[in-house]
Amino acid sequence: MRPAPSLSPRPGPEGRPSPAERAEHRPVTSLRGVGAALAERLARLSVRRVSDLLFVLPRLYEDRTQLTAIGSLQGGARAAIEGEIQLTEIAYRGRRQLLTRVSDGSGMLTLRFFHFSASQQEGLARGTRLRCFGEVRRGPLGLEMVHPEYRRLTGAAMPLEETLTPIYPLTEGVPQGRLRALIQQALRELERSALRDWLPAASAVPPGLPSLKEALVYLHHPPREARLAELAAGRHPAQRRLAFEELLAHHLALKLRKRSLKSDAAWPLPDDPGLARRFLEALPFRLTRAQARALADVHEDLTAGTPMVRLLQGDVGCGKTVVAAAAAARAAGAGAQAALMAPTELLAEQHWRSFRAWFSPLGETVALLSGGTPARTRRSALEAIASGEVRVVIGTHALFQEGIEFARLALVIVDEQHRFGVQQRLKLSEKGQKEGRVPHQLIMTATPIPRTLAMTAYADLDISVIDELPPGRTPVQTVVVPEPRRVEVVARIAQACRAGRQAYWVCPLIDESDELRAQAAEETAARLAEALPGVR
Structure with missing residues (x-):
């Protein structure tokens, strides 16, 4: 996530900011449903203006553009399903929980809620049709989803999502659906107004990269045919466009700092x-x-x-x-x-x-x-x-x-x-x-x-x-080895230890973390001890 660039209003007629600039500079409290309390929570995401919401970029995407039959669900998959509620009850299996059984004719799926209200329980009455999305797990009653996102279907058929669904970084008190709705409002503002492209000319943008506005719209709503692997790796042209601008801004800021420093004595x-x-x-x-x-x-x-x-x-x-x-x-x-x-x-x-x-x-x-x-x-x-x-x-x-x-x-x-x-x-x-x-x-x-x-x-x-070592010093060789070749690294360590030498394996974490996808020292030590018996 990156905060929006600092913007300065460009005067319109009679010295007033133009409508586009007014939208760009409006506080987030001008959006529908945003009061002082929500604005304070959004500030933790560096969101203070409407335009800041555009730069709260998705951390991943989910494909909700098609439904999966309940009978075809597999454990571990994330899927969208539609079905009719057969039963809703409160169960006590270690802790109080709400269980809703949903069927689409091909199979039965349990929705499990550990945190729920009386009104939520009333809204999940038998006969209600739901569209749900979540991770499928195997539970004591068969396949289930825990705290899925869901909507009640009433009357006319609800169209499926036409684009991939963005999943945003969150802060306490701002749920995913609420943040997504606010970003939708900001995108509608973007459609009605201009977003200033801060690069001096189109020639400054590397070939093949979109404009700033095009990049933001794409990243918040990638089409269903978008390549998820490319987006996950950060290699899509829209992501590269924002990365280019951010690197350029960083580079210019450092150049200005150097110029400022050189003006000192x-x-x-x-x-x-x-x-x-x-x-x-x-x-x-x-x-x-x-x-x-x-x-x-x-x-x-x-x-x-x-x-x-x-x-x-x-x-x-x-x-x-x-x-x-x-x-x-x-x-x-x-x-x-x-x-x-x-x-x-x-x-x-x-x-x-x-x-x-x-x-x-x-x-x-x-x-x-x-x-x-x-x-x-x-x-x-x-x-x-x-x-x-x-x-x-x-x-x-x-x-x-x-x-x-x-x-x-x-x-x-x-x-x-x-x-x-x-x-x-x-x-x-x-x-x-x-x-x-x-x-x-x-x-x-x-x-x-x-x-x-x-x-x-x-x-x-x-x-x-x-770039040279003093006489008699052994050169240091730095090599990047991909994860699939880990077994080769372990074999080299074993060889070095047998020769009486030592090896250091440095990990960025001590314990596993839900926030960072990185090796943890305790888990790595256990795996190495198993792979290197007799080595301390």
Whole structure:
């Protein structure tokens, strides 16, 4: 789901917004049946104007364009049926429930309701004809649907749906049918008025993609012949049209942010023969060509009077940390401070040990600040940081907490940016905003970033890539393996363990979730234990 773009009314005659613009900017409370309470609930879906409803996109679709005979239903299927109520009764099978038995002459189906009202029970009287849609399950009385959507049929035959039925993301207090009806009202407004296409000209839209209005109408009402697999995968031209606009807006926003940042003043860190030079000369190894190239990029940025915002990307073991340390030496040598923020205490301590080994022989103290830092050590470090006595600081998110003051923070280094929120990185940068100047930023990541993704997701950053490893380092190979080849991955793990090596299997979840379709650690661990007997 994406919120509608921010719209500004275009004046019509006599300076008033045109009718189309008035519809586009009307509050959602102008729709029939929307009061203050419902508007408050809709706001949780980022819906505040009528036009916002158009951008509440379906999460999936159901085919209700044809009826299935009850006798042909299969467990696990989602289907639409029509039939006549034979019996409605309240049953007590562990909990109070309403059971309605429906027949169409080919078979019998039970509708089961755990939450129901007296009026609902009265409306499901024997002899009433219903059209129902839901998931078919096998229950104690045979096939059943639990809390299906249904309509009572009266008099003339009710036509079937002509398009696929959208299923929308919900929030508490806004049921599916209610939200669908509100979006229908918004679509009718769209038919009567224009929706501004925000791209400057048709030539800006890639060939084969529809207009914004055409894309929205299609996605809310795909025809019955639409390919569900294509829609589910997000590959339909209508979805690609909205994705293109969203990516373009994101890209432009990042470009504007970069332009705005470049208009600020930064602490200039000129080249000098002092600490930065001695740091490089004291290293027990020589930088690779790729490291030297990346460091040259960083040094050029630090010399300028505008803030550096650079992404340093390279595989694990390529030597990003020493490049960052050389940049920190440049800041410390200029009498300023550098702070490196790591996502975990373990990684922060690893960086601190490396920096201390490099800087201590040069007479520079490196402070460590994390949640696990002892209180006495922390107080001493805070005083030294505030006075400027300590010029190189390593830490976790504790670095941007209240009570931590820097004397002259000129360089912020962030390891694995994706582990931090943007606001966390900005909070640390704000600690260096003094005397009308902002700190330089160097972001490190080992995550492989394709060029096309870098151009969109990181458009606000300049990028340096360390694409070679120091001598003696084993290259890291990143491979994407599809789910059907899981057994091959398990076999490789078994082979590695037999050879005395270790393997890590990282899952995005601990327990299974109804919200996310992703591997859970507990289930994966159980499956691996079964597939790898004797391996701990």
